[in-house]
Amino acid sequence: MNINLDEIFDYTSFNVDREPHIKLNEEICKTCDQRACTNCCPARCYTWDEESQKMTFVHDGCLECGTCYVVCGNNAFTRWRYPRGGFGVSYRMT
Amino acid sequence: MKRTFDAIVVGAGPAGSSAALTMARAGLSVALVERGSFPGEKNMFGGVLHRMTALEDVFPDFWNQAPLERHIVKKGLTFITEESSFNVNFDTEHNDTPPYNGYTVSRPKFDRWLAEEAVKAGATLLTHSTVDDVIKKEGRVVGVSLLRDGAELLAPIVIAADGVLSFTAAKAGLKRPQFDPSEVAVGIKALVEMPHDVINDRFGLVCEQGASNEIVGCTSGVRGGSFIYTNYDSLSLGMVLHLSSLNSSGKTPYDLLNEFMKQPQIAKLLRGGRLLEYSAHLVPEGGYNMIPQLFDDGIMVAGDAAGFCIVTGINLEGINQATQSGVFAGKAAIQAHEQRDFSKASLAVYKKMLENSFVLKDLKLYRKTPKMLHNDRIYSQYSDLVCSMMEDVYRIDGAPKETMTKLVLRNVKEKVGLKNMLADVYGGWRAL
Ligand SMILES: Cc1cc2nc3c(=O)[nH]c(=O)nc-3n(C[C@H](O)[C@H](O)[C@H](O)COP(=O)(O)OP(=O)(O)OC[C@H]3O[C@@H](n4cnc5c(N)ncnc54)[C@H](O)[C@@H]3O)c2cc1C
Ligand code: SF4
Ligand code: SF4
Numbered sequence: 001m002n003i004n005l006d007e008i009f010d011y012t013s014f015n016v017d018r019e020p021h022i023k024l025n026e027e028i029c030k031t032c033d034q035r036a037c038t039n040c041c042p043a044r045c046y047t048w049d050e051e052s053q054k055m056t057f058v059h060d061g062c063l064e065c066g067t068c069y070v071v072c073g074n075n076a077f078t079r080w081r082y083p084r085g086g087f088g089v090s091y092r093m094t
Numbered sequence: 095m096k097r098t099f100d101a102i103v104v105g106a107g108p109a110g111s112s113a114a115l116t117m118a119r120a121g122l123s124v125a126l127v128e129r130g131s132f133p134g135e136k137n138m139f140g141g142v143l144h145r146m147t148a149l150e151d152v153f154p155d156f157w158n159q160a161p162l163e164r165h166i167v168k169k170g171l172t173f174i175t176e177e178s179s180f181n182v183n184f185d186t187e188h189n190d191t192p193p194y195n196g197y198t199v200s201r202p203k204f205d206r207w208l209a210e211e212a213v214k215a216g217a218t219l220l221t222h223s224t225v226d227d228v229i230k231k232e233g234r235v236v237g238v239s240l241l242r243d244g245a246e247l248l249a250p251i252v253i254a255a256d257g258v259l260s261f262t263a264a265k266a267g268l269k270r271p272q273f274d275p276s277e278v279a280v281g282i283k284a285l286v287e288m289p290h291d292v293i294n295d296r297f298g299l300v301c302e303q304g305a306s307n308e309i310v311g312c313t314s315g316v317r318g319g320s321f322i323y324t325n326y327d328s329l330s331l332g333m334v335l336h337l338s339s340l341n342s343s344g345k346t347p348y349d350l351l352n353e354f355m356k357q358p359q360i361a362k363l364l365r366g367g368r369l370l371e372y373s374a375h376l377v378p379e380g381g382y383n384m385i386p387q388l389f390d391d392g393i394m395v396a397g398d399a400a401g402f403c404i405v406t407g408i409n410l411e412g413i414n415q416a417t418q419s420g421v422f423a424g425k426a427a428i429q430a431h432e433q434r435d436f437s438k439a440s441l442a443v444y445k446k447m448l449e450n451s452f453v454l455k456d457l458k459l460y461r462k463t464p465k466m467l468h469n470d471r472i473y474s475q476y477s478d479l480v481c482s483m484m485e486d487v488y489r490i491d492g493a494p495k496e497t498m499t500k501l502v503l504r505n506v507k508e509k510v511g512l513k514n515m516l517a518d519v520y521g522g523w524r525a526l
Contacts, residue, residue, distance in 0.1 A: 001355050001364050003284060003348045003372055012372050015131075036275070036341040042282045042348060042374040064136060065374040066259045067280045070273045071337050081261065084241050085222035086131040091202050093328070094138040094285050094373045 005044045008061045017087035020059040022068070023079040029055035036071035063089050095245040099125045099218070101427050102238055102249040104225045104262045106133035109397025109416035109423075110255030111208040112148065116424025118215035119152075122431060125247050126209060126217045127238070129224040134205030137257075138283055138373040140321050140330060142166060142196045142306050143204070144411055148418040150193060153211075157192050161203040163325040164304025165194035168297070171408060174311040174320075178481040179359045181307075190303065198304050198325050220247075228252065228266045228393070234436070235266050235392035250436040251427045252393045255420060258376045260399035263386060268395060270386030275337035277380030277464065279318060279405075282347045283332030284355070286367035290327045296363055297324055308408060311477025312354050316343045317470060319407060320354055322363065328370060329363070331355065334377055334410070339470075347374070377412070379405045382461035388448070389441040394423040402453055404460055407467060415453050422447040466525035469518060471510060479509035 029035070030053060037046040043061045046068065048054075069080050082088070101117050103110045106128035114126040130136045143162070150156050157165070167189040172181045189195045213219050226241040229248065237248035254262035258278075263270065271277075297305040309320040318335035333351055340347065355364060378384065378401045385401050388394065396402075397416035404411040426444035430436050448454045483505045486496075496504070506515050 001284070001286065001361075001367060001369055002352050003369065005348060008372060011369055034341065036337075039344055039346050040280065040337060040340050042280060042346075044346070044348070063372075063374040065280055066376045067337065067374070069259065070278050070376065071275050071341055081226070081241070082129055082136075082224050085129050085224045088136070089373075090131065090135050091138055091371060091373055093200055093202065094283060094330075094371050 005061070008043065012063070013090040013092060014061065015087050015090055016060050017083050019084070021079070021081050021083040021088065022057065022059055022062065022077060024055065024057045025076050025078050026055045028074050028076040032074055032076070034073060036073070037068045040067050040071045042067065095243070097125070097247055099123045099247065099249040100431060101251040101253065102127060102247050103253045103255055104238060105254070105256035105399070106209040106219065107137055107205060107255060107257060107397060107416065108208060108413045109399070109420035110253070111205065111212045112417040112420030113253045113255060113396060113424040114212040114217040115152065115208070115215050116421050117427055118212055118217040120428045122428065124212070124217040125249070126212055126219045127223045127225055127240070127247065128209070128219065128221050131222055132202070132206055133209035133219070133221070134202040137201040137205055138281070138375045139201060139413070140281070140283070140323060140332065140410055141199065141201070141413070142323060143199050144196045144409070144414045145193060146414045146417050148414070148421045155192075157194055157197070161199070161207050163198040163200060164302050165189065166196040166198070166306050167303045168299070168305040170305065170307035172307055172309045173477040173480040174309050174357060174359070175477050175481045176312070176357065178485065180480045180484045196306070198306070198323050198330065200325065225256065225262055228262060230266075233391060235390070238262070250392060251430060253423045253427065254393060254395045254399050255397050256399055258378050258398040260395065263393070263395045263399055266390065266393050268387040268390055268393070271380070271384050274380070275341060276468070277378070277384050279334045279336045279377045279379050280340070280347060280374060281332060281334045281377055282351055282374045283330055283372070284351065284369055285371040285373070286329045286331055286364060287370045288327060288329055288367045292366070293324050293327070293329065299324065302326070310407070310472065312357055313350055313473055314343065314345055314353065315470065315474040316340050316345060316350065317468065317473050329367065331364070336379070377405065377410070378403050379464055381464045382457040383464070385457070388445050389438060391438045392436050394426060394441055394444050396420045396423045402457065404456055405467070406460060406463055407472070418451060418453050419448060422451070460525070462525040466521050469521065471514060471518060475510045479505055482509060
């Protein structure tokens with residue numbers, strides 16, 4: 001058995017809101033010396049590309065756990081809230 | 095839209111629904127506001143529901159009414175390395191008769207049931223409703239606004255039961271310590287489908303008996319632990335990882351969980367299983383020292399929002415504290431209505447009730463535990479020590495034997511160091 005995040009939408013349900021509930025000031029990430037979000041996020045929503053020095057954040061598979069909110073030491077979020085009612089992750093069995 | 099109630103509860107988790115149920119039964123008009131499309135949709139835990147006396151008061155035969163998976167008769171603690179494991183099991187018939195000592199539950203089912211009980215008692219459940227802000231008037235909390243066409247709910251009392259991050263308490267301006275990655279852990283979980291009989295055979299159970307197992311080691315040195323719990327026809331398998339330690343390790347939670355699932359003794363338990371759902375949630379692990387301001391004019395904070403979680407490494411408790419604190423907050427709100435006084439002074443009775451109960455007493459008792467659990471040796475060296483010692487004890491290979499004392503001392507010296515071991519035993523003793 002293996003958790004493969006490329007297939008997360010096959011086993012965890014989401015009702016993705018087009019309006020992201022988390023917004024990032026990527027300029028702050030450029031000079032961040034930790035990038036804790038990239039390894040701590042359990043859904044791999046944050047990816048840092050060393051070559052282009054660019055942070056990409058995708059909210060679609062966000063599990064709304066709050067890890068990034070707690071580990072980011074630079075307050076890089078211009079918005080961090082839960083999705084609008086009824087949107088986002090939808091656990092059925094857990 | 096504007097609607098007025100006697101009380102508003104933010105969050106239909108165990109804390110919020112218990113508060114709403116308590117108030118609704120006393121005849122108050124209550125709004126129970128939940129951001130999910132049903133209560134429990136957003137919630138995950140390990141999880142074992144420990145015995146909840148607060149709910150047994152309300153439902154005397156709780157175990158016949160609530161949707162439960164299995165009752166726990168067998169509790170295990172396992173020390174694990176990449177190849178070996180040493181397991182201590184406590185199995186007792188005492189836990190096989192009601193009132194049971196603990197149950198596995200599915201949160202989307204359990205939380206929904208509890209919220210529906212609050213509705214039966216008269217509470218108004220508003221789902222699909224994310225609370226955006228609190229409304230204040232002359233410094234007092236008098237309601238909340240929703241992240242949906244600016245709808246407003248008004249009430250002289252708001253109970254923030256919105257879980258670990260509690261934006262409601264923060265927006266109300268209640269004082270709380272800054273979230274510190276060393277006081278917060280992330281839990282991740284794989285729900286694995288497995289036939290009921292196969293689970294019974296593999297874990298040595300019959301009928302609806304259940305097993306819970308906490309596992310130390312196998313986190314690649316990251317502070318934290320793993321767990322396996324038996325549900326009716328699935329296994330909950332997961333890890334709880336301290337954020338600061340996870341961060342400095344550079345590892346990802348899912349890679350750690352994947353490595354854990356490949357460990358030979360764990361892989362045997364999982365064989366043939368199918369991954370049903372993957373989930374994640376934070377655990378407030380700071381304990382007593384991280385408790386925020388619990389009440390102010392027109393507002394009280396309950397459950398995870400107040401940091402009421404106890405993590406000892408052997409048990410993780412949060413739902414029992416959440417339900418009990420929810421019931422107390424509800425009772426304090428009822429008293430406030432009787433006296434028509436919703437001030438801070440009137441709501442101070444909430445903290446009194448918590449102080450006189452297991453909620454704050456236990457947190458105080460275990461206040462040194464979070465620091466003890468910051469000892470990295472627990473997660474890296476002790477499992478190695480236990481497993482290599484047991485290997486020596488059980489190995490009969492023609493080599494002359496050592497006395498037991500020598501064997502233990504040699505292993506301790508090699509794996510941990512005698513001084514460290516003595517310091518840790520003393521520290522552990524004081525913390526637990
Ligand atoms: C991995 C893991 C394992 C655990 N294991 C155990 C265990 O074995 N035993 C145990 O007793 N405890 C365990 N816990 C702890 C337990 O889950 C929590 O203590 C408990 O869920 C707290 O209940 P609560 O009602 O305070 O908060 P929650 O259960 O978090 O409920 C909060 C509710 O508020 C809603 N909400 C949040 N914000 C808003 C908003 N703005 N507007 C509207 N609604 C909102 C959420 O959707 C949610 O329904 C575990 C936790 C984790 C993460
Ligand atoms: S930790 Fe914060 S600032 Fe650093 S990369 Fe991540 S989001 Fe950006
Ligand atoms: S809330 Fe959790 S899952 Fe979502 S982006 Fe942040 S760390 Fe990742």
